[in-house]
Amino acid sequence: MTKNTLNDKEMQEWIETEWGYEKLPMGGSVPYPGSSKFFKTGDWSPFKAVVDREKCTKCTTCFFLCPDSAIKMDEEEIPVMDFDYCKGCGICAEECPSDAIEMKDLTK
Amino acid sequence: MTKAKVTKGKRIGMTGDEAVANAAAVINPDVVAAYPITPQTIIVEHFSDFVHDGEVDTEFVCVESEHSAMSACVGASATGARVFTASASQGVALMFEILFIASASRLPIVMSVANRALSGPINIHGELTDQTVCRDTGWISLFSESAQEAYDNTFLAFKIGEHPDVSLPVMFGLDGFILTHALEGVFPLDRKFSKDFLPEREMVHPTIPGNPVSSGLLALPNYYMEVKYQQELAMDAARKVIPKAFEEFGEKTGRYYKSVEGYQMEDAETALVTMGALSGTTKFVVDKLRKEGEKVGMIKVKTYRPFPADDLAKALKDVDAVGVIDRDLTFGAPGAALYTDLKTSLYDYKDRPQVFGYIAGIGGRDVLVKDYEYIYKQVLKNKGAEKAVPVEWIGLRK
Ligand code: SF4
Ligand code: SF4
Numbered sequence: 001m002t003k004n005t006l007n008d009k010e011m012q013e014w015i016e017t018e019w020g021y022e023k024l025p026m027g028g029s030v031p032y033p034g035s036s037k038f039f040k041t042g043d044w045s046p047f048k049a050v051v052d053r054e055k056c057t058k059c060t061t062c063f064f065l066c067p068d069s070a071i072k073m074d075e076e077e078i079p080v081m082d083f084d085y086c087k088g089c090g091i092c093a094e095e096c097p098s099d100a101i102e103m104k105d106l107t108k
Numbered sequence: 109m110t111k112a113k114v115t116k117g118k119r120i121g122m123t124g125d126e127a128v129a130n131a132a133a134v135i136n137p138d139v140v141a142a143y144p145i146t147p148q149t150i151i152v153e154h155f156s157d158f159v160h161d162g163e164v165d166t167e168f169v170c171v172e173s174e175h176s177a178m179s180a181c182v183g184a185s186a187t188g189a190r191v192f193t194a195s196a197s198q199g200v201a202l203m204f205e206i207l208f209i210a211s212a213s214r215l216p217i218v219m220s221v222a223n224r225a226l227s228g229p230i231n232i233h234g235e236l237t238d239q240t241v242c243r244d245t246g247w248i249s250l251f252s253e254s255a256q257e258a259y260d261n262t263f264l265a266f267k268i269g270e271h272p273d274v275s276l277p278v279m280f281g282l283d284g285f286i287l288t289h290a291l292e293g294v295f296p297l298d299r300k301f302s303k304d305f306l307p308e309r310e311m312v313h314p315t316i317p318g319n320p321v322s323s324g325l326l327a328l329p330n331y332y333m334e335v336k337y338q339q340e341l342a343m344d345a346a347r348k349v350i351p352k353a354f355e356e357f358g359e360k361t362g363r364y365y366k367s368v369e370g371y372q373m374e375d376a377e378t379a380l381v382t383m384g385a386l387s388g389t390t391k392f393v394v395d396k397l398r399k400e401g402e403k404v405g406m407i408k409v410k411t412y413r414p415f416p417a418d419d420l421a422k423a424l425k426d427v428d429a430v431g432v433i434d435r436d437l438t439f440g441a442p443g444a445a446l447y448t449d450l451k452t453s454l455y456d457y458k459d460r461p462q463v464f465g466y467i468a469g470i471g472g473r474d475v476l477v478k479d480y481e482y483i484y485k486q487v488l489k490n491k492g493a494e495k496a497v498p499v500e501w502i503g504l505r506k
Pocket of ligand 1: 070
């Protein structure tokens with residue numbers, strides 16, 4: 001069995017191709033890893049999670065609970081949200097024990 | 109210790125359920141996930157004996173419901189494993205949403221259905237509705253006339269479903285109690301036959317460690333239609349694969365099957381059409397009527413999905429009138445499942461018989477020789493009718 005991988009450019013092209021039923025992999029499966037990287041959930045909502053760096057106690061709760069892996073901990077161990085993927089669900093804000101995350105409408 | 113009956117050549121007494129369990133043991137699937145339900149219970153019970161006694165290498169997954177059983181089957185099959193399960197009635201109903209996922213994901217799971225009437229009212233006896241309601245699930249659907257045919261269907265189902273052009277799940281029915289619990293002499297097959305007839309399954313994109321694949325995905329309006337059309341093409345492919353599978357099976361075992369089997373059809377003016385265990389009695393009645401000088405034959409529909417429309421039209425083109433006997437129900441429709449499909453299939457043909465519908469054996473009610481004779485008489489009486497004749501329920505009290 002051959003292992004199938006695509007680089008970013010190939011993956012982008014593969015995703016953007018509007019496959020017909022003849023070439024679409026059987027059952028609509030995606031035989032390559034990493035396609036969700038190109039699935040930008042950030043445009044789902046105007047609300048984004050914004051961290052108050054003063055209030056944050058670096059507990060990492062938000063990091064583990066974000067369903068879209070949109071949170072990275074920076075060099076000071078404070079969460080940074082990637083707005084390409086933050087879909088504005090508010091889970092992190094709800095669960096933050098220090099009330100350090102605010103859901104902000106960034107379109108305003 | 110339960111010995112799997114894997115010898116060849118001599119007939120062994122088995123109930124329909126035992127026959128299916130034994131056939132599955134010969135096939136030795138990678139995974140079986142199932143939940144017991146009357147009248148299917150003996151299949152899984154017997155198979156779990158084989159697992160316990162080390163007669164099979166199967167991973168047997170005990171689950172808490174049929175919904176979980178089918179879900180486990182989907183997961184296992186997505187890794188490229190050969191997967192078997194069995195259910196009936198409410199169990200199949202509980203699996204319903206996963207049945208669509210199995211077919212759309214193109215997973216050739218095999219399920220035997222011990223056909224039983226659906227609740228309510230609650231009933232445990234034979235009726236085919238639990239399988240006919242699955243007609244839109246995208247599964248290939250076969251029926252059995254005897255325990256032997258159920259035994260053979262276990263092999264045929266894997267053969268058809270796993271064909272790379274098809275890659276679809278397959279269910280095959282055996283009438284509850286009438287086949288599942290009645291003892292019959294069955295010619296068994298062996299592991300050597302199984303290895304030869306069923307080469308290892310090959311899956312294009314299996315989900316296994318080291319080979320990331322996403323399957324069972326979201327497909328919104330820009331992709332859903334394409335995925336669904338692929339399923340239709342797979343059904344078309346099955347129309348070609350099924351007769352070849354039957355042919356190869358026949359050459360190797362001497363038992364030849366057809367999607368549409370004609371019996372005493374030469375010079376027949378009238379035909380009865382059935383599915384499942386009713387077919388056995390119908391053959392007996394046809395023989396009896398033939399002796400009385402009636403020009404009657406019968407057609408047994410073995411393959412229900414993909415529906416063998418052209419084969420049926422061909423088989424019935426020289427017949428004047430047909431009585432379709434359905435052991436299944438649907439309400440507010442033009443008629444029961446087989447009747448409506450058959451009628452639709454014939455519409456485009458110039459030489460087509462008149463078709464009359466009969467509903468019999470519902471909830472396991474006995475269908476006796478005199479009932480078939482009555483149906484035959486009704487077909488003769490209705491022949492030439494210029495108005496639609498309503499579908500008639502046989503043996504119903506007023
Ligand atoms: S709002 Fe939701 S998606 Fe955005 S960072 Fe918080 S948990 Fe993640
Ligand atoms: S959950 Fe709140 S306190 Fe904990 S790391 Fe995230 S923002 Fe900081």
